Each structure stands twice: as structure tokens, then as C-alpha cells.
Amino acid sequence: MERSHQIVAASLASSDPSNNAPVPTNAFEAELKQKAKLVQLGLMRRPEHEEPDDYEEKDKVTIKSMVVSMIRMPPRLWKLMICQVIGWVAYFATHLYFTDFVATAVYNGTFEHDDDAGFERYKKGVAMGCWGLGLYSASTAVYAFCLERWLAERFSLNSLYFVGYVVYAVGCLVNYFIHNVVVNIIMCFTFGMLVVSLNTLPYHMLSKFHTDETYRNKDGTKRGIGVDCSLLNSCYFLGELIVAASLGPLLERTGYEKIIFDNSK
Template identity: 25%
Template sequence: MEFTTVRLVLINAMVCGLEVAATVAFTYLPPILLKAGFAESSMGIILGVGPLMGMFTVSAVGQLSDYWYEKFGQRIYFMLVLAFILSLSLLGVIFGHRLALTTEGLTIGCVLLAVGGVVLDYSSQVALNPCESLLCDLLKGSDCSERGFSIYSGVLSLGACVGYLLTAVHWPWGRQEESACGAALGFFLLCCATTMLAVSTLPSARAHPRRPRHLSWAKIDFPCKYKSLPHVVTTKLAATFLFIYQRILLLPVSVCREVWGSPVALWRLFVADTISWAACTSHALFYAHYVGQVVYAGHPNAAPDSLEEDLYNEGVRMGSWGLLLHSMSSCGYVLLLQNQLVQAYGLKSTYRFGLASFAACMMATLVVRNIWLLNVCAAFSGIGFAVMTSIPSALVTEYHADQQAYYFDLSADQKRGSGADFGVLYVGYYLGQTVISLVMSSVVQAIGYPHAYIAFAALASVLAHHQANKIVYSHADLPHLRATYNVLKC
């Protein structure tokens, strides 16, 4: 089936809404938590629990979506449930912030902020797995997979543009944070409805493909007393509960086994993706905080209506403009230039160029103090974000389409679902975020310098650029990979 650019944009509309919601919430969440009285390390724990949960459950969500076939499509239910959870978490952040500003509601407000932040982080990121798996299902067998994931990355960047625009403008009514989060919620719901309508018209989205064979829990023996129930309901519910039960008990072990036992081509991509996302997250999550505290010499814990508080708030707002430029350049690059660069120089050179440009921008951010030059650096760092969100996903789709070639180290009868493949990739995404949130926030609190966030982003992007040499980009890399694998195996 031929997919036009407009149709691909409509299919990916929910991804845009997810990025809008996540961008608005996590631009404001670190300052909101610090202003509510949370310490830097406590803020890091709150921001790290969501990615940690995602790291241990995203593979299960991916595999379960591979198995869960229904008349409306195997991915749709997961997308809708996670969208509902995200909406509730956004409301929790809005009302939690409002209560945290009052003396009598401080405790309840802090609880809502903590829970809402964790759930929002978790749902906004895990929801990308069924969205991306759906796109992979639709593009499988077509000749537009690279274009499809370039549009996916562009729509993701467009969502970040809208989100950062909502945080950068001054809202004339209500509190700035609450107004922006409310607008993000409305935009997200509109995007969800758009995707559901676009997918409902595609017969291939509702198809029932062959179930992956690697799910050991797909066949279950039932006690005699359950034989009278409808077979479909019994099988599906029992398999689902058994799957969740096994994952809860053996969650860390099973996830580690899933990642460690992944095909060698997918493993190499996982390592590079983990390091690059750690760098990207450190910049995206703490850049506005860095500008407010280092460049504008403000402080989040300053007395209300003091000069330090005003400077910090202004720095956060100006940092949001830098992140807006970052997303705009990412969107423009991936939609206008990346495909041409891939055709001219190949995936490997394009991917490494993006990572190198991100590293250079992070190094410049450490030494520049002029806000306009800083925001120019933030804008050019969008090239790195563009390649991180598009090229690994396109490679996974290529791996999945030709498993016999790329997954040569697996048994011939062990077929993997696309949700499982993207689940491994997303474990790296969450692992990078968890390291940043749990480790770097404690480091910053210990040394007292927010510069560490940007310094880590620079170092990690250099390491990711080096690791990108080892990724399998095409069939031409397979002979070397096979030779290396055979040597290590011996």
C-alpha cells in the first residue's frame, strides 16, 4: 500500500501529541519540584522512577502488543489505555502545582506532583512503543520505511516545537505552568483522535498477522472447570494474566535476559542508542534549569518575589526558547535534508554527523554565556536529536523485515515481533534517562554545579559517536559481523 506524506503525518499525530505533553511537563517539572521544596536528589529520583519502570516493562508491552490481536488492531488498545493514563497524570501535575502553592495543601500537592510526574514520564514514553510498532507494521514490505520514520521523527520534533512554544510564551490568564499544561492536554487529546481516525481507515492496521513464536506463554493448559468459557476469551485473559504475573516476579531478570539475548546486530544498536539518549536527555531535561541558574544567576529556591527568583524564571523561559529552536531545527533537518544526506553519504555517515554536531554544541554550551549564542548552540543540537529518533528506528524496521539475514545468530524457527525489537531499543532509551535522573542529579547536588549536566551530555555524545562505528547499517556490514561473532563464539 502506498502511503502519502499527509497520511503518514496523520498516522503519527498521536506521537506529536505525546511529545507536546512530555515537553511542557518536563520543562516545568524540575523547577516546579524544586520550588515545592524537593531537594535536587529527590527531584532526580522522581524523574528517574518513570524511565526505570519503562525500562523493565516496555519489552513486555511490546511483546504483549505483538500477541494481542483484536478487530480494531493489535496496537490500538495499548495506545488508548496509555493515552488515558497520561491525561490523568497531566491533570495531577496541574492540580498538584496549584495545591503546593498553598500552606494547607502543600503535602497533598507534593504527593500529586511526585505521582503525576512519575506516571506522566512513564506513560508518555511507553506509549511511543505501540505507536512505533504500528508504523513498522504498516510500512513492512513497502519501499518507504526510511521516509516513514523520517516523517515520524519530524512529527516528533514538531510536537517538541509546539510544546516548547507553549512554555516560552507568556500566558495572559492563570499561572504560567498550569495554563501551558492545560493547553498541552487539549492538544494531546486532539492528536489522539486524529490518529485513531486515520488508522481506522487502514485495513492493514486491523490485520491479524501470524503470532510470534518466541512467546512461551502463548499456549496454556487450562483446568477443566474453565473449558466451558468461550475459548478466545479464556485463552487471551489467561495468557495475559500469566504473562503479567511472570513479568512482575521475574521482571529485572527477564528484561536483562531479553536485552542480553537479543541478536548481535540489535545489541550493537542498543548500546549506541543508550549512550546517545543519555546525552540527549541530559540536555533536554536540564537545559532550561542550567540557563536559569548559571547564565541568569537565579535560584529555584529563592524567596518568593525576590530578584533571584525573577532571574531564574526568566532564565527558564529563555531556555525554553532555545529548546524551541532546537526542535524547529530538528524538524526542518529531518524533513528537508536528512533523506538527501542519507542518499548521498549513507546511513552511517549521516548518523555519525548528527552525533558529532550534538557533541560540538554541548561543548560550546559549556563555555558560552551569551544567551543568544547559547540558543544558537541549542538550535544546532537539534540535528543530533533528529538522527537519534529516526535512524535507529529505521534500522530496526530493516532488521525486522529481513530477520534471516540480520538475526543470523537466532534459531531459524524463532520469529520475533516488531514490538519486541522496539522494546529492546526502548530499554536503552529508558536506561539512558534513568542514569541521568538518578545519578547526575545526585552528582550535581554533591558538587553544587549544574554544569555537570551539560558536561555529561558532551562526553556521552562523543562515546555514542565512537560506538556508531560498530552498528550494522546494511547487508554490506554482515560478513564482518558474522566473522566477529564466530570468533567470539569460538
């Protein structure tokens, strides 16, 4: 078949362009179809004057255009980004120190090498905390499946987004007041609910924003969904930056790693 296409391409390429004899309509349409098919198969190149050129200089994305887009963003996107930053800060603040919390607050372990018994308890606590993070990963997959299959069809996106935050807050409060290994490990499923909410629901909301004709910049200009997606993605890194800049010095100054969950001091 490829050989036949090459023969047709050669015959079309060798045709005499100076021949001005009228071509029957049916033959002309058949020739156009053959050329279009050869272009799709990569056996013929489209003429330069037929190449689509939709690019405009004003569509070029620069740092300046990104900053201007942030300044002019609609209020509803501002609110969504603030919620995203808060969610990522909460997630990183608890997730990064969860194993240390289990090792010190639940198992009463110490990180001192001269205390062999305390150090052994610390290692067991870290291992058990890792099992909790494994449960968190499994709950992420399960909740994502349920969200896509059933929940998103029965409840609004705003409600599911709010519930994800509330459930996570309840899980953190339970871990704060109850230092029991079984309870603390079970509460790890709330981590998964928050992560799924942060990674999926805002982008569904954003797609709905762009179907609304009233969703525009403050100056009335239309927004691009690609820029808005990149702004939502930046909330992840902003949350990491806030946690690194605040909790690191705080824990270093207090010398107390259990400050995230532990209420015993």
C-alpha cells in the same frame, strides 16, 4: 445497493443444501464470488472451517521469550542499543537542566527569594531558555524533513547517525565554554538533530538488518522485527532511568545545578 446484497445473501442462505444436482462451473464460480463479496461487506460470515488459523503456541510472547531474545541478540543490535542508551542519557542530562543553566550561568540569576534582583535574573534566564527549547522543537521538524527528503538518499544511515552525535557533542562543548545567550540559544538546534537521529535512523537500520539473511540470533534462529523494535524503544526508558538514578543524587550532593554545562566552578 446494500438492499440488493441482503437479498442475495438471503437467497444464498435459503438454498437447499440437500440438493445434490450438479452446478454448472460458471454458476458455481459466480456464487463463490458473490459469497466472497458478501463476506468482505460484512453481510455474511466466513465458515469456521475456512477461518485462517496461523497462530501457534510457540509464537506467544512472554517475559521469558523477551529475556531469551535479549541474550541471543546479534552483536550489531547490541552495539546499536548501546549507542541509543548513550544518546538518550546525553539528551536527558542536558535537556532537563538547560533552562536552569541559562538562568544561572548565563544570566547569573539565583533561586533565592531574598535576593530580588538575582531572582528576577533567574526568571528571565528561564524564559530565554524556553525560547531556546522552542528553537530546538523547530529544528527537530526542519531536520526531520531534510533527512527524509534529501539526506537519507545521499548519505548512509550510519554516517547520518554518527553526524547527529558529533554535532550534538560540539553544541554541548560550545555551551560549556561560551556563556553567551545568543550562542547558547543557537546551539539548541543540535538538540533537534540528536532527537531526530535517535527516533528515526535506528529503526531504518533495523529494517535493513532484517533484510540481511545473516542477521540471526547467536544460536542461528531467526528474529522478529517487532521484538527488536521494542528493545530499541526500551533504550529511551533506560536512558531516563540512568539519568534519574545518577544525576539526581549527584546534584543533590553537590548542591550545584550548573554542573551539566557550567565550567566556572
